[in-house]
Amino acid sequence: MDANAPREDNAGGWTQFGDKPPTAGSFTRPGPVLPPPPPPRRAGFVLSRKAIAGLALAAVTALTAAALGGGAVGAYVAEGARPASTVTTNVASPVFRTASGQLTVAQVAEKVQPxxxxxxGQNAEGSGVVLSEDGLILTNNHVVAGQGDQLTVKFSDGKTAKASVVGTDPATDLAVIRAADVSGLAKATLGDSDQLKVGDDVLAIGSPLGLDGTVTSGIISALDRTVTAGGGNQDQQLPPGWGRQGQSAETTTLGGMIQTDAAINPGNSGGALVNAAGELVGINSAVAADGVNLGFAIPVNTAKQVSEQLISKGKVSHAFLGVSVTDATGDVPGALIRQVTAGSPAEKAGLKQGDLITKIGDTPVQGGDTVVGQVRGFKVGQQVEVTYQRDGKTSTVTVTMQEKK
Known part of the structure; x- marks a missing residue:
């Protein structure tokens, strides 16, 4: 992706649903576990301007993960081709300590796996999380995109059902599907991703490499990461079952992502990241390539806001700031405004071409992707403070987000 190309930011405007669940604590670290299965064949690499050399991107949709405090690392969407066999792995039995008592890791896994x-799909597969007893399932957009009506859902008890798409939102890489003719499903308990802290223990559950019900353990490694998805090139080689060679992907930027060292592999996309109480805190979406154990999940608070709109309306309303930005090139990090849209919230707040955005909301801006990713987390009508530099002077304005038309 050309880092200097203009990018129009947009974001989801959402409403929350459900009660806020209790927060969870942590557990004692587990002992050694068996090594993971061999990785799939990976594609050639596509790196952003700041990428660390040698990290491959491999998927129908490629990803680069840009830490707010540093450069980008290569990553790929955790969606995969299917092997013939299916097994379930589990971790040992350390203890999760929560405010309401103790659960072993095995107990948490047993609670969440159903x-x-x-x-x-037709040429790929991933994971999903049950939202309702009658078959609503949350997953990634890139898991179902291009799969048509050929979706099949396999449940933890081995039963299968055909599924159809309820709605998709490429801007947040989320989708909701519905399994047909099912009832009494075990729906996930939704947690509160705003309560997560670096170091909290988590489990990742999904179907990496087609191995359904796989459980891996780890911690929250970092919060509020910005991940840029897409930008596949003409030479990208795709593993068998992932689509034709040279397929490119539309670029989208996701802000506020959860970083974890819980093992995430192709096929985990759309699966569950859960806390010590077995509450869903994230939707696993991407992982760094070439053995770099960095996985990324969409926060559940974003996912539940988006999924509510997909279920009720089939689409998501996105907020609109109205600037095209590029990375700053001087000594001060930030996002340089290349263009301001007439009549936009940015223009109404007094932002101009050439201004350097250094902070948006509570987040320091390291580049254009930070602005784009953060705006996607704002709601229509939300007031956000934007700090910028103009002619060497620092100022702050309040911007009221509008709905993107």
């Missing part, structure tokens, strides 16, 4: 499904 709420996580495998999703199979």
């Amino acid at each position: 709420s996580v499904v495998m999703i199979q």
Whole structure:
């Protein structure tokens, strides 16, 4: 992706649903576990201007993960081709300590596994999380995109059902599907991703490499990461079952992502990241390539806001700032405004071409992707403070987000 190309930011405007669940604590670290299965064949690499050399991108949709405090690393969407066999792995039995008592890791896994499904399409597969007893399932957009009506859901008890798409939102890489003719499903308990802290223990549950019901353990490694998805090139080689060679992907930027070292592999996309109480805190979406154990999940608070709109309306309303930005090139990090849209919230707040945005909301801006990713987390009508520099002077304005038309 050309880092200097203008990018129009937009974001989802959402409403929350459900009660806020209790927060969870942590557990004692587990002992050694068996090594993971061999990785799939990976594609050639596509790196952003700031990328660390040698990290491959491999998927129908490529990803680069840009830490707010540093450069980008290569990553790929955790969606995969299907092997013939299916097994379930589990971790040992350290203890999760929560405010309401103690659960072993095995107990948490046993609680959550029935709420996580495998999703199979025409040429790829991933995972999903059950939202309702009658078959609503949350997953990634890139898991179901291009799969048509050929979706099949496999549940933890081995039963399968055909599924159809309820709605998709490429801007947040989320989708909701509905499994047909099912009832009494075990729906996930939704947590509160705003309560997560670096170091909290988590489990990732999904179907990496087609191995449904796989459980891996780790911690929250970092919060509020910005991940840029897409930008596949003409030479990208795709593993078998992932689509034709040279397929490119539309670029989208996701802000506020959760980083974890819980093992995430192709096929985990759309699966569950859960806390010590077995509450869903994230939707696993991407992982760094070439053995770099960095996985990324969409926060559940974003996912539940988006999924509510997809279920009720089939689409999502996105907020609009109205600037095209590029990375700053001087000594001060930030996002340089290349263009301001007439009549936009940015223009109404007094932002101009050439201004350097250094902070948006509570987040320091390291580049254009930070602005784009953060705006996607704002709601229509939300007031956000934007700090910028103009002619060497620092100022702050309040911007009221409008709905993107």
